[in-house]
Amino acid sequence: MRDYREISLWKNVTPEEWNDWHWQLSNRITDIEALSEIITLTPEEKKALNDDLLELRMAITPYYATLMDPNDVNCPIRMQAVPTSKERYTAEEDFYDPLAEDRYAPVPGFVHRYPDRGILLVTDQCSMYCRFCTRRRFAGEVDRPKSREEIQAAIDYIERTPVLRDILITGGDPLTMEDENLEWLLTSLRRIPHVEIIRIGTRVPAVMPQRITRSLVSMLRQFHPLWINVHFNHPKEITPYSTRALNMLADAGIPLGNQSVLLRGINDCPYIFKELFHKLLVNRVRPYYIYQCDLSRGISHFRTSVGKGIEIIEFLRGHTTGMAVPTFVVDAPGGGGKIPLMPNYLLAQGERRVVLRNFEGTITVYTEPEDASSHCHGCKEICMRQSTSSGGGVSELLEGSRLQLEPQVLKREERRHQWMEEKKDQSLNTSKPECPFL
Template identity: 55%
Template structure:
């Protein structure tokens, strides 16, 4: 306690002194904290692959083939240098890898699909291992030239389903936009080997303009996937002009980039590119890794930049014999992907495309892999296994069966361990009220493509193959006494069948026609179920070209514009 005499001198009051003491204590504590923090090493997240360091304490780097040992880092890390120093013939490749006879044969084939490999990517290959999984993806074998049953040049009929060159409009609301035929390196199993790598087939500004023009005229498209080839190999200004052209179309909601550049040429993902990409959100990117060996420190840093620029990153792999046809390789791959914040998206069955015969596996291998992923690892790490339909039907998901059986009130399910359980169904269910749901009332048109959902939603009762009715009349062109068309009109379902039977054949619906404007929601229309009657003539259809007749808003499917005869 201080001497009261001090008070008598009137220098400081007791309260003042206490306040100053408290301040001093505070300052001293803050100083101590700062000193302690300075003495402690800064926190380093060792699990973040983008921060991996090498033995020298600098950012980790992957192997570089001895051929390029003397190249300054400045060049090696420059994507333009990598692109202009790609290797593409037997002599060059032989300086990096010890080639087998079959590889020599493949590299010498006169009409082979283009070979071009970045120095970075070929350096990842073990020069002495003929089965190296990266090697198998980019070094041709003599077998590549062999034909196989069902092989096609364009097995997905992409060029057939493109209204303008390079724009594939297969699904109702999204398109594939091929902007170049060039890639950073070339995959031997490429689905688009018919045009990819061939500069004479390349797309120019005029093609891009035609693609954009189609999109401006097609408001049903809300999602554009930029692919090729690989858009990220384009000159930066040209690529940006495409992004801008797309963003000027108001009905395009999301843009996706499909690219293998971060795999072959991670140096390309620089700050400048990311700053450009950021301007065009919402933007997604899907990469293409097939094997864990492809995920290097350079890749981790590139993907880190993409995610920091706000792009969700996904991956699609192709199931390839001799590369990744193994549950455990796939598991390692998906684990490496999610560690790098890349979401496994698709695992593709290898397409029936020329050159890919020796890469194909039975579908059962894919199912076995899915069996080994689902439940055995994080749901986030499990891709969807798909077969891209030969002939152009789009991706069809396939998976092991988990639903074992069912009754009218129970389903029997099994899990990944073989545990079998039952799910008791609700005894009653208040069905969703479409009439009062504003999403049901303002749904997007899917002209001619409502498919099985259209069956479920009561738009129609069945789907017939083209020519089905003609074949089944067996040459009888006039209806006989038992053939009253009203017999095959399902009461309360859909619109088109009754009319189709009366007219003798189904109207052929074509996708891709401009979507008619969506009618405003109206829950007020009174229900009007008209019983079938062959005497009433069909009113003029109220739907646009390519659109399927639908019940009016709020109207039960039974009346369906009065088209049920």
């Protein structure tokens, strides 16, 4: 990490300004002239940036810029922040909206894809625009938070949908919002009786840790149970600044998880992830997910094989503490949700014996009891309560409620059909234009 005062662009910046998140947000690097004062650009890079910035959004916080190696084009920090001409290439398999979030939006700004939880999109602004972003279709488009009026429609939907018990606030990055707007949002959600869990997804502890202030933390701790998922991709992102931010959140009793994206040339090495996860655990952050890079347009150069992710889990499981082993997932194209993948540890299965292997390659056998049937006694009330929020699928075969599975109509498609019918009914009673979604 470089001393910011050694960079001519910021030589007169005071420590008070540098540690002010408003200053960091207002002074993001957005043009090639400022970037050239921080890192050494080759003539080819300059030409590419001049062309690409007409189409691609770039914004890098001064803090994150100090983590970049000024002379190494393969610096893992630099690769996450600086656009390249590769982003203008659209692969055959690329999608505008690979996770079909727009398709499963009953109202603008809310995605209801899973049975009992949903995604609340409150801003398109990030403190830094990551080059591999899955929501690059709209990230930074207006570069500001949504108004309370815009968010209220999603809150109204949550309120009238009692199956929703877990709400993830994301964007953009919700922690780019002012404290008072965040407090209004959290208060609005906490007033809804069936919302049990509120989560915030944010990258600011990695790219703008100055945002984690005493006033923010003091406000957040009023809304427990509140969880925060942070986003670190490389050990170089763990600095004294980010460590302080994470410790402040953890000291407020906020459980922290980390979501990483598997990125070619940046972290596609098991030892990079091992070091990252060890550092995160020391800072009371539990590794949660490693995502296979999505099929968004313009980021095919970041994608690895799925096998690379499975290999990384192979190198972690058993070789380090289980708390440092996240779940590797592919977020299914078309809105199918996260699919967990891991190495195959079950080698064979007989009537009473299963053959297993461990992380060392040792092959062993586990003998099951003669009577392996399970009897559910005394939990009828719990079973009935939880089964009402079932999302269908293979679980219905296991519980015996269905004989076969023919998912010609999925639960999420049934919900979507209901939304469409409601929108048609509303259109008969109003002349206001509707906000379309696929």
